[in-house]
Amino acid sequence: MAYRTVNPYTNEVVKEYPNATSADIETALVHGQKLFKEWEHEAPATRADQLRDIARLMRLHAKDLATTMVTDMGKLYREALGEVELCALIADYFADHGADLLRPVQLDSRANGTAEIRKHPLGILMMVEPWNFPYYQIMRVFAPNFMVGNPMILKHASITPGSAHAFEQIVHESTAPDASLANLYLSYDQVSDIIADKRVQAVALTGSERGGVSVAREAGANLKKNTMELGGTDAFIVLDDADIDTVTDIAWRTRLYNAGQVCTSSKRFIVAANLYDQFVAKLKENFSKVKPGDPMAKDTTLAPMNSKRAKDKLQKQVDDAIAHGATLVYGNEPINLPGQFFQPTILTDIKPDNPAYSQEMFGPVAQVYKVNSDQEAIDLANDSDLGLGGIVFAGDANRGKQVAAQIETGMVFVNNFMVTLPELPFGGIKKSGYGREMSALGQNAFVNEQLIVTADKPDMNNLAGALVATDPE
Numbered sequence: 001m002a003y004r005t006v007n008p009y010t011n012e013v014v015k016e017y018p019n020a021t022s023a024d025i026e027t028a029l030v031h032g033q034k035l036f037k038e039w040e041h042e043a044p045a046t047r048a049d050q051l052r053d054i055a056r057l058m059r060l061h062a063k064d065l066a067t068t069m070v071t072d073m074g075k076l077y078r079e080a081l082g083e084v085e086l087c088a089l090i091a092d093y094f095a096d097h098g099a100d101l102l103r104p105v106q107l108d109s110r111a112n113g114t115a116e117i118r119k120h121p122l123g124i125l126m127m128v129e130p131w132n133f134p135y136y137q138i139m140r141v142f143a144p145n146f147m148v149g150n151p152m153i154l155k156h157a158s159i160t161p162g163s164a165h166a167f168e169q170i171v172h173e174s175t176a177p178d179a180s181l182a183n184l185y186l187s188y189d190q191v192s193d194i195i196a197d198k199r200v201q202a203v204a205l206t207g208s209e210r211g212g213v214s215v216a217r218e219a220g221a222n223l224k225k226n227t228m229e230l231g232g233t234d235a236f237i238v239l240d241d242a243d244i245d246t247v248t249d250i251a252w253r254t255r256l257y258n259a260g261q262v263c264t265s266s267k268r269f270i271v272a273a274n275l276y277d278q279f280v281a282k283l284k285e286n287f288s289k290v291k292p293g294d295p296m297a298k299d300t301t302l303a304p305m306n307s308k309r310a311k312d313k314l315q316k317q318v319d320d321a322i323a324h325g326a327t328l329v330y331g332n333e334p335i336n337l338p339g340q341f342f343q344p345t346i347l348t349d350i351k352p353d354n355p356a357y358s359q360e361m362f363g364p365v366a367q368v369y370k371v372n373s374d375q376e377a378i379d380l381a382n383d384s385d386l387g388l389g390g391i392v393f394a395g396d397a398n399r400g401k402q403v404a405a406q407i408e409t410g411m412v413f414v415n416n417f418m419v420t421l422p423e424l425p426f427g428g429i430k431k432s433g434y435g436r437e438m439s440a441l442g443q444n445a446f447v448n449e450q451l452i453v454t455a456d457k458p459d460m461n462n463l464a465g466a467l468v469a470t471d472p473e
Contacts, residue, residue, distance in 0.1 A: 098147030113455025227435025232388030
């Protein structure tokens with residue numbers, strides 16, 4: 001696969017990057033394994049200041065890092081700056097809390113002596129990450145596993161090689177060992193070979209269902225622990241007592257952030273019948289106000305999509321939806337700019353037999369559904385093979401919480417934006433994947449939870465729960 005940066009605003013080929021060689025891979029594995037063996041004998045706390053140094057450098061180079069991201073995939077510059085700061089926050093959080101989260105856990109047991117769980121690193125971790133949040137997706141895995149003591153090999157998306165290189169350079173500039181993170185421009189066949197290598201003990205992937213299935217198959221075939229964060233068709237539920245002014249001011253933002261290219265972006269708006277017409281009218285009004293343009297400019301509010309390929313795929317999905325009976329309320333018109341812009345679009349009247357009903361539309365397209373009860377909203381939200389996140393708005397927060405608890409996803413936010421913070425676990429269920437990143441759950445995703453039972457001497461009078469050999473008759 002060709003690794004190259006094509007600026008989605010100018011369509012200019014900025015830079016091409018050479019594919020990794022077998023020698024590059026072996027060098028990364030040798031250095032990573034050597035570091036792992038060193039880290040096995042070091043306490044997590046010894047790495048905290050190194051991780052803080054990475055956070056410091058990200059803030060120091062924030063403007064350059066953000067510009068690289070904008071050039072790679074078109075994100076608005078102010079959103080790119082926010083992503084860099086989020087990465088620094090994540091690094092600081094795990095530097096501050098990682099060692100405590102990895103402390104031994106004492107068990108209350110009838111075993112003779114003391115029982116505890118010790119947490120050790122596993123070994124080299126293979127990371128496969130997507131283009132839509134080029135630094136955040138890396139940091140979400142890197143920071144906790146750096147504290148654990150798992151060196152990492154990164155395969156980033158082929159359209160964001162500049163961002164992958166920039167993140168690696170921050171690690172190399174810091175006081176952290178260079179082998180902490182090796183960025184390689186890999187083919188998927190090479191990823192499979194790395195997963196099969198005995199020095200690699202785990203795999204973390206964020207990406208598409210197709211990519212997840214492929215990598216999970218390789219991990220399973222080689223009995224390697226793995227986590228998968230895949231797509232989402234997240235529901236934004238508006239109950240009949242919600243404050244419509246607040247809801248409509250938030251709804252358009254949740255859909256258009258990062259040009260709608262977010263796994264946890266609200267993609268299906270499920271609105272109570274009494275508020276439906278107001279909601280659609282206001283969403284149309286807000287969509288019509290956005291300004292496409294140079295993502296580096298302060299007054300631009302709609303970024304281009306990441307690539308022509310992504311734009312063409314979304315266009316086909318919208319065309320198919322309309323051909324199968326969906327109503328086009330707004331949008332789906334060309335934007336007279338050279339970049340890969342897609343006009344924000346609203347579709348309604350999408351029936352279960354419409355292909356759009358079950359597809360993830362990864363761009364600025366909103367599907368709006370009308371429902372007549374809380375239960376109908378819940379059933380519609382759950383009628384999806386995906387289960388990543390969701391939002392519920394209600395005048396009565398407790399009622400909203402009750403509805404949220406019935407949504408089949410890994411995350412739900414009530415009367416709130418969908419937010420990501422290092423102390424909150426991130427992940428989904430069903431075909432949105434499995435496992436969690438960040439928080440205490442993410443910190444312990446790739447550790448050897450080793451049981452150690454220690455007694456001063458054997459107690460032959462206390463055999464409760466013990467496996468003992470009996471003398472033969």
